[in-house]
Amino acid sequence: MKHTLGIFARRAAPALALLWALHATAQNAAPVGGGFRIAGRVVNAATGDPIPRVTVAAHSQPDGRVLATAVSDSDGHFSIENLAAAKYPLSASKRGFRTEFYDEHEEFNSAIVTGEGQDTEHLQFSLAPPASLHGIVTGDGGDPVEGANVMLFRMPDAAHRSEGIVHMDNAMTDDTGAYQFSDLPAGRYYLAVKADPWYALHGRANRNVDGSPTGLDVAYPVTFFDSSIDESSAVPIALAEGSREEANVNLHAVPAIHLKLPETARSRGTPSVVLRETVFGQEMQGRGGLVAIQPGNLEAIGVAPGHYQITHGEPPRTVELNATSDVEIEPDAGVAAVTLSGTLHTSAGLPIEEDINLLLEPAEGTGRMRMQTFAQKGQFTFEGVLPGRWNLTAYAGPDGLALPVVSIATGQHAVAGNEIAVGDHSVSVAVAVSRSQTRIEGLARLDGKPASGAMIVLVPRAPGAYLSLLRRDQSDSDGSFALHDVAPGQYTVVAIVDGWKLDWRDREAIAPYLAAGTAVTIRDRSAPVVQLTKPLTAIARGTGASGGADGR
Incomplete structure (x- = not known):
């Protein structure tokens, strides 16, 4: 099952929402009435040792309320009694460990299903100790750098390379230059630090009384662990479960670079020049400033060497720049950007009246910036889009409900999926x-027997619609699963045991299992719930498959 909203608010603020709910019910949790129980043992995922005094909670569906709790004994055993026949997401929490749900993978877990014939009394609940990363950021001379922005990026593991490098979190250094990241899952990480020398002077401030430069027109380049300013030389930091690692970074001030840019009047009040700094292809908050040096020309001051994307001119042009020294950008430099506009409607051809949030992201992993706009009364426009392949995602309502993009048409030609060329x-x-x-x-x-914990994948037949229409779930203890918000189309649904190590974003990684899947077609007028008439035969990861079935 997929984690329900509310239970997993901890992903934004680790463990707080869940721990508060457990605290409110742990000492006086009322049984929910019935003759069933959930029992088992909590063990350390890193060592296999039993963990005493863990609060194990049974939650309701779909709201995630805590219905009953138990505390593990000295041997890690727990038992939640007097439960009705139902489906219960199960969580475990203890200080010094990551709060987790039973058999958790990404945003999925296996709920425990009680009832006649269900074995719910021999569970092994593995709880992982969190990793942490700390260190000191220093400047020239070894002095601590206060207020530095320390950025943590997670590397994809070998089985999920298509996911790319993900920006995980930020931390600010204190007056001793110290930072810390806590409650981290095991994995490999990059660390990058961004700061400004407290003594730096730029522009008119960089002048002595006699008009000579002060020599303080300096900047810190974005610096990676282990103190390199080159992304490709960044050293990965391996964090094991329960480990506490130290990563210190030393910053060196270098002369700030000056970018001379052409200024062109722009319509709609938009700036004529936009300067964006990127780290691992992801936009960081800008630094430096723009000053007019003469009519029609601007200069960016206080800029550190690094990777930048500069948009200038009318119509806009975009320059990808690895700046290492002063640069003058010519008016015709860069790639001309264009306008992407369009209409939004339902797959049944009906208009969409409410505002829809649209996100445009590069499909090619080029490091280009994502773009965002709103569709109002079914009309939208993206300005300054660079040539290339882009993916469009739509979200509705205050909760950001995803609306799958079924197809995109240019003229009379419609292509399945959410990619735009x-x-x-x-x-x-x-x-x-x-x-x-x-x-x-x-x-x-x-x-x-029930296949608990299998990765369930709903694969669209149209290859172009793979990522936009694909749905996943994790089977519960009785083997049951539910795939939500399925768009009309033809699909194959497969169950893969230990499938969480597959790079599911890559269709070729899932293709070997499709032959053993079940075909299912969803239409605009399909019932709210489509029940597969036959159980899926789960396939072990790495074995491939042969044979198949029709669902309905």
Whole structure:
């Protein structure tokens, strides 16, 4: 099952929402009435040793309320009694360990299903001790740097390379230059530090009384562990479960670079020049400033050497720049950006009246910036889009409910999926999104028994729609699963045991398992719940598959 909203607010503020709920109920949790129980043992995921005094909680569906709790004994054993026949997401929490749900993978877990014939009394709940990372940021001479922005990036593991490097968190150094990241999952990380020398002077401030430069027109380049200013030389930091690692970074001030830029009047009040700094292809908050040096020309001051994306001119042009020294940008420099506009409608052809949040992201991993706009009464416009392949995502309502993009049409030609090819001319598209709330339910079995913890993948037949329409779930203890908000289309649903190590974003990684999947078709008029008529045969990761079945 997928984590429900509320239970997993801890991903934004680790463990706080869940721990508060447990605290409120742990000492006086009322049984929910019934003759079933959930029992097992909590062990350390790193060592296998039993963990005493862990609070184990049974939650309700779909709101995630804590219904009953138990505390593990000295041997790690726990038992939650007097439960009705139902489905219970199970969590475990103790100081010094990461708060987790039973058999948790990414945003999924396996709920425990009680009832006649269900074995719910021999669970092993593995709880991982968190890793932490700390260190000191110093400047020239070894003095601590206060207020430095320390950025933590997580590297994809070998099985998930298509996910790319992810910006995980930020921390600010204190007056001793110290920073710390806590409650981290095991993995490999990069560390980058961004700061400004407290004594730096730029522009007119960089002048002595006699008009000579002060020599303080300096900046700190973004610096990576282990004190390199080159992304490609950044040293990965390996964190094991329960480890506490130290990573110190030393910053060196270098002469600030000066970028001379052409200034052009822009319409709609937008700035004529936009300067963005990137780290691992992701936009960071800008630094430095723009000053006019003569009519029609600007100069960026206080800029550190690094990677930048500069948008200038009318119509806009974009320059990708690895700046190491002073540069003058010519008016015709860079790639011409274009306007992407279009209409939004449902897959049934109905208009969409409310505001929809649209996100445009590069599909090619080029490091280009994502863009955001709103569709109002079904109309939208993105300004300054660079040529290339882009993915469009739509979100509705205050909770940001994803609306799957079913197809995108240019003229009379519609292509399944959410990818848009942008050339060197402005383009207009018609985007069809799904408002379907169809849910596919079924069972996964392995050797005639429930397949608990299997990765369930709903794979669209149209390759171009793979990432936009794909759905995933994790089977519960009785093998049951539910795939939510499925758009109309033709699919194959598969169950893969230990599938969480597969790079599921890559269709080729899932393709070997499709032959053993179940075909299912969802239409605009399908029932709210589509029940598969036969159990899925779960396939062990790495074995491939042969044979298949039709669902309905």
